[in-house]
Amino acid sequence: MNKISVVIITKNEAQNISDCLESVKWADEIIVVDSGSEDETISIAKRFTDKVLINEWKGFADQKSFAMNQASNEWILSIDADERVTEKLKDEILNSDLNQFDGYRIKRENYFLGKLIRGCGWGNDYQLRLFRKSKTKLTNRLIHEGFEVQGKIGQLKNSMQHFSYRNFSDAITKINHYSTLEAIEKRNRKKVNAFTIIVTPVVAFLQHFFLRKGFIDGIYGLFVSIMHAITKLQVQLKIWELKNRM
Secondary structure (H helix, E strand, O other), X not given: OOOEEEEEEEOOOHHHHHHHHHOOOOOOEEEEEEXXXXXXXXXXXXXXXXXXXXXXXXXXXXXXXXXXXXXXXXXXXXXXXXXXXXXXXXXXXXXXXXXXXXXEEEEEEEEEOOEEOOOOOHHHOEEEEEEEHHHEEEOOOOOXXXXXXXXXXXEEEEEEEEEEEXXXXXXXXXXXXXXXXXXXXXXXXXXXXXXHHHHHHHHHHHHHHHHOOHHHHHHHHHHHHHHHHHHHHHHHHHHHHHHHOO
8 A cells, every 4th residue: 555645734624624634644644734723723724734834924835835745655645624535535545556656647626615516627627635745746827837857757547526516605715816826926917908808707707608608508508707807806996906006
């Protein structure tokens, strides 16, 4: 069996962290790196592992790099607090010959308001999450940071579950945060004017709902497409604000 270190970064994830850690309690090591939760996240995490560390927040990439460096095993599985490892995925990770590759992509089953979303581009979401520590580093981005593996990359057969948006309030809070990071990242390479502010969210909606077949998920696909459009609208407005702030 493969020896696996699971790493998770957290902040105020009390509603998620217990189910997340329950799904990976089979791992040889669980490392939780928290950036100063004000809820019960830390105390809940300590029920599952004695490796709960506090580290000042300097961005997603820095925090995940710090977490990786705490791992004592070569193979690392990186997951988020709102993700769950299924039994089938656990068995595949533990019983496969991982040495064929240096990293593995894992498909995510993405849920919105408790509904599994197949369209909107969400049904083909593969993330590089299982990798050799010695062959991996983080991309230096404010948002959508990722792992870069120097070597061969494979793909696992089984999926993890991702419960990113449990309600509309949660969705609005998250897209407000992520749109701010995206705006900061793109402020110097995106032109924003009245035309782009109007057209960009419209195009984003049409792309998600029609081209990426959000319509197959009915009202839920409509919600996801609208949220995507709102995100792109916020990015446009925030870039304009950053460029024109006095």
